[in-house]
Amino acid sequence: MALLSKKDTNLILDPLADNNPITIQVLGICSALAITAELKASVVMALSVIFVLGVGNVVISFMRNMIPNKIRIIVQLIVVATLVIIVDQVLKAFAYELSKTLSVFVGLIITNCIIMGRFEAFALGNGPWKAFLDGIGNALGYGVILIIVGFFRELLGSGTLFGFKVLGDPVTKTGLYATGYENNGFMIIPPAALIVVGIIIWLQRSKNRALIEEN
Amino acid sequence: MSRDKRLTFKKRLHIIKHKMRGKKMAPAFNAFHTFLFSPDETTHNGSHVRGADDLKRTMNTVIMSLIPILVFSMFNTGYQHFAAIDAAAGVSRELSLFGNFFTGENFWLGLKLILPIVIVSYGVGLLIEFIFAVIKGHEVEEGYLVTGMLVPLIVPVDTPLWMLAVAVVFGVVIGKEVFGGTGMNILNPALTIRAFLFFAYPTWMSGDKVWVHQGMERTGTPDAISGETILGYLAQNNSIDEVYSVSDMFFGFIPGSIGETSAFLCLLGGLFLVFSKIASWRIMVSAVIGALAMGLIFNGVADAGIITESSNFYGLMSFDFWKHLIVGGLAFGIVFMATDPVTGSQTNKGKWIYGFLIGFISVMIRVFNPAYPEGVFLAILLMNVFAPTIDHYVIRGNVRRRMKRMKHARIYTPAAAKEELKAETV
Numbered sequence: 001m002a003l004l005s006k007k008d009t010n011l012i013l014d015p016l017a018d019n020n021p022i023t024i025q026v027l028g029i030c031s032a033l034a035i036t037a038e039l040k041a042s043v044v045m046a047l048s049v050i051f052v053l054g055v056g057n058v059v060i061s062f063m064r065n066m067i068p069n070k071i072r073i074i075v076q077l078i079v080v081a082t083l084v085i086i087v088d089q090v091l092k093a094f095a096y097e098l099s100k101t102l103s104v105f106v107g108l109i110i111t112n113c114i115i116m117g118r119f120e121a122f123a124l125g126n127g128p129w130k131a132f133l134d135g136i137g138n139a140l141g142y143g144v145i146l147i148i149v150g151f152f153r154e155l156l157g158s159g160t161l162f163g164f165k166v167l168g169d170p171v172t173k174t175g176l177y178a179t180g181y182e183n184n185g186f187m188i189i190p191p192a193a194l195i196v197v198g199i200i201i202w203l204q205r206s207k208n209r210a211l212i213e214e215n
Numbered sequence: 216m217s218r219d220k221r222l223t224f225k226k227r228l229h230i231i232k233h234k235m236r237g238k239k240m241a242p243a244f245n246a247f248h249t250f251l252f253s254p255d256e257t258t259h260n261g262s263h264v265r266g267a268d269d270l271k272r273t274m275n276t277v278i279m280s281l282i283p284i285l286v287f288s289m290f291n292t293g294y295q296h297f298a299a300i301d302a303a304a305g306v307s308r309e310l311s312l313f314g315n316f317f318t319g320e321n322f323w324l325g326l327k328l329i330l331p332i333v334i335v336s337y338g339v340g341l342l343i344e345f346i347f348a349v350i351k352g353h354e355v356e357e358g359y360l361v362t363g364m365l366v367p368l369i370v371p372v373d374t375p376l377w378m379l380a381v382a383v384v385f386g387v388v389i390g391k392e393v394f395g396g397t398g399m400n401i402l403n404p405a406l407t408i409r410a411f412l413f414f415a416y417p418t419w420m421s422g423d424k425v426w427v428h429q430g431m432e433r434t435g436t437p438d439a440i441s442g443e444t445i446l447g448y449l450a451q452n453n454s455i456d457e458v459y460s461v462s463d464m465f466f467g468f469i470p471g472s473i474g475e476t477s478a479f480l481c482l483l484g485g486l487f488l489v490f491s492k493i494a495s496w497r498i499m500v501s502a503v504i505g506a507l508a509m510g511l512i513f514n515g516v517a518d519a520g521i522i523t524e525s526s527n528f529y530g531l532m533s534f535d536f537w538k539h540l541i542v543g544g545l546a547f548g549i550v551f552m553a554t555d556p557v558t559g560s561q562t563n564k565g566k567w568i569y570g571f572l573i574g575f576i577s578v579m580i581r582v583f584n585p586a587y588p589e590g591v592f593l594a595i596l597l598m599n600v601f602a603p604t605i606d607h608y609v610i611r612g613n614v615r616r617r618m619k620r621m622k623h624a625r626i627y628t629p630a631a632a633k634e635e636l637k638a639e640t641v
Binding site for chain 2: 180181182184185186187189195198202
């Protein structure tokens with residue numbers, strides 16, 4: 001595999017686990033809490049961030065030698081805002097219902113700390129190819145957590161996955177509901193996402209003790 | 216040697232314990248052992264404080280004070296069930312203590328319903344404690360003994376057992392073990408379990424169907440029964456004067472969560488805990504004062520005509536302030552939940568503030584949230600979170616006061632005084 005050198009592979013794989021933007025750097029929590037009640041919204045959000053961060057990192061990387069240092073934040077904001085508007089318009093055109101569920105949170109991708117963080121920390125100092133891999137990697141790391149959280153919240157909270165009633169019908173009492181099972185309303189409310197993310201952090205750190213911060 | 220029949224059971228346990236030392240399952244075994252007998256270990260270095268009340272005895276004292284409530288709740292569960300059936304059939308029913316309350320029929324029904332809840336609560340909770348003790352290699356703590364008894368008393372009688380089990384797992388793991396186990400938790404585990412149940416399965420935790428046995432089951436059938444709690448009546452702006460008398464409310468012949476109904480037994484339990492020096496009387500007294508204060512304010516608002524009968528809040532606001540103490544879970548919460556030594560304030564001044572706010576906020580939530588009139592557990596959980604902050608400022612205040620006193624003291628040279636001040640603040 002000459003396509004990706006080992007260093008390049010690490011750019012993608014590191015943010016997936018040991019340097020995950022959500023569980024290790026604890027960035028982008030706000031949207032992780034807000035939109036993970038449904039798996040579909042989580043996936044779309046993850047894809048949006050992958051697009052924005054992947055393309056944005058490349059654009060910033062190309063422009064890195066032209067941007068005056070003093071106004072670099074503004075330039076970054078313009079780039080990310082442009083990309084987010086594209087995402088928003090695409091969603092409105094092709095997935096209107098979903099864009100209503102995601103509502104303001106698509107717009108708020110602009111303020112997602114992960115994106116500005118990667119622009120600042122990586123794209124401004126590295127070439128376009130590396131920046132692209134880094135952007136994809138970090139967005140994937142963000143997306144993986146979003147999808148895990150969304151999976152558990154939708155399954156336990158609504159008994160569905162992508163809207164399909166995988167556990168049976170709660171109204172007509174089929175499937176698991178026939179045994180007296182009920183949906184857990186707690187998983188629908190945003191604090192549940194905080195607890196699920198917390199459990200992921202807990203499991204990850206108990207598996208890899210090197211990640212535990214000393215204090 | 217250990218097979219010798221002449222060895223007592225206790226001796227044999229000691230021998231097994233010796234063999235188990237250092238093994239992975241040792242904590243689980245030790246827990247069983249010390250539950251049955253006092254440990255055979257003696258202090259190896261000088262012991263400086265001698266007290267007969269270890270954690271286990273403290274916990275057992277609380278459980279002793281809860282037993283009368285548990286027994287009473289079994290009678291009450293049966294009574295409320297049959298009373299609701301009579302009410303649905305239009306038969307009028309007079310409460311007579313030995314005629315239709317303390318009857319075998321009532322007790323048997325209550326026992327059948329409540330015993331499984333107690334078993335599930337203890338079984339699941341202790342299992343989690345044992346698992347964590349074995350994984351982490353520490354001894355099993357006794358903390359769950361009280362929690363396991365509190366949980367059955369604060370849930371509605373028909374709570375499905377699997378829901379209870381899920382909630383207990385959540386409460387023990389997220390409420391306690393993630394913080395480091397007994398003594399390290401921020402939130403009261405029993406109330407965490409109650410809060411989880413409330414937010415996860417609201418249909419089983421509120422409304423007028425869940426408080427009597429079979430209320431949910433019979434919904435929509437010709438035999439439908441219901442038992443609205445007093446706070447529920449009030450939240451709908453109904454008067455309760457004709458429904459329940461003050462003595463009913465005080466002694467607890469009313470629908471509600473299993474063990475919360477009897478303010479009288481909570482009072483007895485509270486006195487027992489205060490005289491055995493387990494629970495803090497400061498928290499209890501200040502919580503009562505807080506509840507009365509908020510009740511008085513609401514009464515004042517209603518009397519002044521600011522709120523009229525058309526308002527949603529009128530029923531609860533005009534409710535006599537002192538009656539708030541004998542309805543709902545306030546008495547139970549104040550005596551058994553607010554006084555939890557781990558999650559409550561530690562300083563004496565802090566206890567006054569902590570207790571007062573619990574009473575105050577409980578009544579406030581009760582009145583201002585008609586959809587959900589019982590706010591005691593939320594108030595206590597909220598104050599659990601604030602207890603360390605309260606303690607921090609009480610201690611800071613104390614340090615500042617003493618530093619001021621130091622400034623005026625003339626006994627030391629300035630340099631020595633400065634050193635002293637430094638030592639104080641550290």
